[in-house]
Amino acid sequence: MSALAVEGLIAGYEPDLPIVREASLAVAPGEILAVLGPNGAGKSTLIKAIAGLVRVYGGRVLLEGEEITNAPAHTMVRRGLAFVPQTENVFANLSIAENLDLAAAIVKAPRARVGALYDLFPDLARQRRLAAGRLSGGQRQMLAVARALVVAPRVLMLDEPSAGLSPKLVGQVFEKLLEIRASGVTIVLVEQNVKAALAIADRGVILVEGKERVMGEAQSLMDDPAVAELYLGRSGRHAGEGA
Amino acid sequence: MLQLIADGLVVGSVVSLGAVGLTMTYAILRFANFAHGELLAWGAYLALSMLGILLAIGGAERMVPLSPFSFGWELVVAALVACVGAAAIALVLDKLLFSRLRHGAAITLVIASFGAALALRNLLQFLWGPIPTYYSRELQIAIPLVPRDVLGGMRITPDQLLVLALAAATVVGLHLFLTRTTLGKAMRATALNPQLARVAGVDVDGVIRATWIIGAVLATIAGVLAGLTVQLRPQLGFDLLLPLFAAAILGGIGNVYGAVLGGLIVGLAESLAVPLIGAEYRAAVSFLVIIAILLVRPQGLLGERT
Ligand SMILES: Nc1ncnc2c1ncn2[C@@H]1O[C@H](COP(=O)(O)OP(=O)(O)O)[C@@H](O)[C@H]1O
Ligand SMILES: [Mg+2]
Numbered sequence: 001m002s003a004l005a006v007e008g009l010i011a012g013y014e015p016d017l018p019i020v021r022e023a024s025l026a027v028a029p030g031e032i033l034a035v036l037g038p039n040g041a042g043k044s045t046l047i048k049a050i051a052g053l054v055r056v057y058g059g060r061v062l063l064e065g066e067e068i069t070n071a072p073a074h075t076m077v078r079r080g081l082a083f084v085p086q087t088e089n090v091f092a093n094l095s096i097a098e099n100l101d102l103a104a105a106i107v108k109a110p111r112a113r114v115g116a117l118y119d120l121f122p123d124l125a126r127q128r129r130l131a132a133g134r135l136s137g138g139q140r141q142m143l144a145v146a147r148a149l150v151v152a153p154r155v156l157m158l159d160e161p162s163a164g165l166s167p168k169l170v171g172q173v174f175e176k177l178l179e180i181r182a183s184g185v186t187i188v189l190v191e192q193n194v195k196a197a198l199a200i201a202d203r204g205v206i207l208v209e210g211k212e213r214v215m216g217e218a219q220s221l222m223d224d225p226a227v228a229e230l231y232l233g234r235s236g237r238h239a240g241e242g243a
Numbered sequence: 244m245l246q247l248i249a250d251g252l253v254v255g256s257v258v259s260l261g262a263v264g265l266t267m268t269y270a271i272l273r274f275a276n277f278a279h280g281e282l283l284a285w286g287a288y289l290a291l292s293m294l295g296i297l298l299a300i301g302g303a304e305r306m307v308p309l310s311p312f313s314f315g316w317e318l319v320v321a322a323l324v325a326c327v328g329a330a331a332i333a334l335v336l337d338k339l340l341f342s343r344l345r346h347g348a349a350i351t352l353v354i355a356s357f358g359a360a361l362a363l364r365n366l367l368q369f370l371w372g373p374i375p376t377y378y379s380r381e382l383q384i385a386i387p388l389v390p391r392d393v394l395g396g397m398r399i400t401p402d403q404l405l406v407l408a409l410a411a412a413t414v415v416g417l418h419l420f421l422t423r424t425t426l427g428k429a430m431r432a433t434a435l436n437p438q439l440a441r442v443a444g445v446d447v448d449g450v451i452r453a454t455w456i457i458g459a460v461l462a463t464i465a466g467v468l469a470g471l472t473v474q475l476r477p478q479l480g481f482d483l484l485l486p487l488f489a490a491a492i493l494g495g496i497g498n499v500y501g502a503v504l505g506g507l508i509v510g511l512a513e514s515l516a517v518p519l520i521g522a523e524y525r526a527a528v529s530f531l532v533i534i535a536i537l538l539v540r541p542q543g544l545l546g547e548r549t
Contacts, residue, residue, distance in 0.1 A: 053438060077444035088439060091432045098428055105425040106444040147443065 001065045002026040003186035004050070004081070004155045010058035011049035018057060019045040021210035027155070032177065032187040034197040034218065037207035038230065043190045044086060046207065047157050050188075051083040052076055063155065077107055082153035086160045086190075089144035092133030096124050096143055099132050103150040117146045120179070138169035145176060149185075156180065157188040162196055174200050198222045206230055245389055245397040247514045253403045253472060255510020256410030260465035261483055262490035262502035263417065264458030270434035270497035271454045272345070274352035278336065279462065280487060281363035284480030286322075286329040286463025287470040288371050293321035293328075294378060306379055311401040313381040314471065322467045329463040332363075333455040342451075360480070368477040375476040378467075406468045413464065414503050421499065426453055434497065482526070486513070489529035493536045495546020504544060508532070 005026040012019040019042045027033045037043050048054040050061050052073035061069045063081055076083065091099050100114050118125035121142050127135075132143055141161055148156055158177075162170040170193065178200055181187055191197035198204055201218040208230060214221065221227050265279045297317040298305065306315030336359055344351050385398035421427040433440040433450045441447055469479060476482075490509045494501020513528045520527070536543060 051442060053441065072446075073438075073441035074444050074446050076442075083442050085439060085442060088436055091435050091439065091443075093431055093435045094428060098422075098431075102425065102428040102432060102445075103443050106429070151444065 001029075002062065003029040003031070003064060004188065005062040006046070006050065006059070007062070008059035009046065009049060009056060009061065011045060011054050011056045013045075013054065015055075015057055019054075019210050020049055022059065023207065023210060023212050024059075025205050025212055025215070027186055027188055028202075029154075029186055030181065030184060031203065032181055032189060032201045034194075034201035034204040035188060035190045035207060036192075036194050036197065036204055036221075036227075037213075039192070041207045042210040043207050044159055045210075047083065047159050047188065047190050048085075050157065051081070077103075077151040077153065080152075080154040082148035082151055082156050084144045084148045084156070084158040084161060086163055090132040090135070090140055090147065092131065095129050095131055096135075097128040099143060099147050100124075100128075100150055103147045107151045109150055109152065113150060113152065117149055120149075120176070121146050137164055138166075138172065141165065141169075141173055142176065145173070145180075149180065153185060155186045155188065157190070159190045160192055161189070162191060162193045170196055194227070195222070244394045246395055247517070248511065249388075249397050249399050249403070251511035251514030252507060253399075253406050253510070254514060255507035256406050257465045257469045257472070257506075258483065258486045258490050258510050259410055259503045259506025260413060260461045260468070261487045262494070262506045263414075263499055264461040264465075265487050266491040266494065266497055266499060266502040267430075267454050268458050269491065270499075271430065271451060272341070272352070274341075274349045274356065275488070275496075277353065277356040277484065278359040278363060279356075279458065280480035280482075280484035281360050281367070282329050282333060282459050282462035282480070283466035283469065283483055284367055284477065285332055285363060285466070286325045286459070287466030287475055287479060288367055288477075289325035289328040290318065290321040290463070290467050291371070291376070291378065291470070291475060293324045294318055297321055306381075308379070308381050311383075312405060313379045313383050313400075313402050315379075318378055318467070318471075322463065325467065326460045326463045329459040329466075330456040333459040334452060337451070337455050360484075364477065364481060367480075371477065373477055375474045377474055378470055400472075402471055406472055409464065409468065413461065414500075417499060426450070430454065485526060485529040485533075486510075489532040489536075492533055493543055495543025498543065498545045501543055501545035 007024050008022045009020050010018045010022055023046055035043050045054055049056050052071050056070050060067055063079055068079060100117065104114050123139055124143055124146060135143060161173050174196060177187060189197055189201060198218040198221055204216065204218050204221045205212050206214040206227060214226060261283050265276060268276045268279065294317055297320060306317050309315055340355050340359060341352060344355055383400040383402060385400045387396060387398045389397040421431060429445045430450050432443065432445055433447055437447050466479065486509050490505035491502050493508060494505030509529055509532055512532060513525045516528045517525055
């Protein structure tokens with residue numbers, strides 16, 4: 001059974017203007033799936049629709065076989081699905097500790113779990129009383145990921161975690177993702193940074209105009225001329241240069 | 244001079260409690276609730292009716308004061324019941340009115356709250372009549388805290404001292420609530436970013452209900468204290484509306500601590516202005532405070548620039 005599956009999903013901000021148009025994809029347990037595609041393809045809308053933030057008008061979302069289509073967004077963490085939005089993904093007015101404690105308290109996570117996350121992110125542990133709004137971009141991203149992990153999700157979705165980060169920081173964040181995957185978490189990674197994403201992903205899917213176009217092993221997508229073309233054709237950017 | 248400061252702090256405490264509720268509603272729901280003043284008035288009058296019921300049940304003519312205060316335990320119980328009543332009003336109002344308009348423009352909510360305020364005020368006047376009244380006719384002896392020859396001296400009644408103490412205790416309690424409890428942190432999270440709060444698992448609808456309840460409870464405490472130290476009159480809420488907004492804006496709208504600070508400053512400014520401009524114009528002080536802060540520092544004293 002897929003850890004997460006999307007079947008013929010139609011979703012958007014207005015009923016008569018679907019952004020996601022009958023998109024389908026499936027993620028196997030323990031896999032990293034990269035969701036790629038040009039700017040405006042509907043990647044963020046797709047991932048938000050899965051997370052319950054954008055209305056689904058047709059199709060289904062299945063989490064480990066259980067239908068969660070249009071379930072209230074706040075119930076997702078309890079179902080085992082965590083989401084790291086692209087921007088404004090930490091509570092800037094709360095301290096690091098408060099960000100994590102709040103997430104932990106909501107799902108009644110054991111105390112030890114926050115401690116384990118401090119082990120995984122020692123930078124956060126060192127400054128836990130600092131307001132999250134004062135963190136640097138890379139540390140913010142780490143906190144956002146840590147906050148999502150507090151709930152011990154079985155599926156973790158991230159929207160462009162590399163956006164705005166230097167290549168070195170991107171490497172650090174992606175390394176954490178590999179560690180997280182190694183602990184058994186399934187990951188859906190939406191990215192503009194095609195090269196970096198495919199380097200850690202098992203498989204990739206390319207979304208164009210709200211529908212999946214190309215799907216395949218990460219390695220084969222990396223060498224696929226059609227992939228580069230999609231990017232050149234749509235956004236005028238080369239596949240490897242997106243950020 | 245000292246006397247004016249003491250009086251100003253008492254008035255300011257009441258304004259602070261009301262302004263905290265107003266600013267919290269703004270922080271969570273993003274609209275200026277013009278009906279908030281009416282929650283103070285309704286809280287005060289619900290307590291009055293409950294007091295009457297309790298006295299009737301006890302077969303008592305009037306309260307036996309809990310010395311040194313002017314009121315008996317009946318008012319304490321009545322105020323607690325009134326808190327529940329005011330919270331119910333706020334929740335019903337949200338359910339029937341505000342929740343249906345939430346997805347539209349903020350101005351729609353503001354206008355709706357104006358309408359709600361009018362309805363609540365007129366209903367209150369219809370039910371309780373226009374004549375000012377009191378919880379207790381008991382006269383209180385003011386305690387001289389500072390002798391007359393020091394800056395004019397300062398005398399304060401036990402009831403007024405209680406107002407100051409209750410306001411201080413409420414602020415401390417609120418601070419602990421916002422920083423130590425899950426619901427408090429969830430409220431701060433929701434105020435910053437409701438969408439992220441939902442992603443983090445916060446039931447935002449629950450937070451909204453909690454906000455109304457807390458705002459209504461604080462409003463009731465403020466209303467009862469206003470009734471206790473001044474008098475009960477149907478336009479209590481309307482008269483306090485401008486000071487409430489002045490306090491909230493002065494402190495930085497959405498900022499709870501700012502609302503407390505703003506309330507005290509507004510109370511002091513009103514009190515100190517009386518010898519200068521006369522009692523009839525004290526209401527204008529709040530208006531001047533709003534204009535001044537909007538011109539000089541629109542984000543408020545503790546607000547952040549956006
Ligand atoms: N909040 C919104 N309201 C209305 N339209 C939106 C909103 N967010 C995105 N869109 C539209 O949806 C389309 C897809 O956007 P998005 O999902 O963000 O694409 P991507 O993440 O692939 O760049 C765009 O045309 C964008 O204008
Ligand atoms: Mg996007």
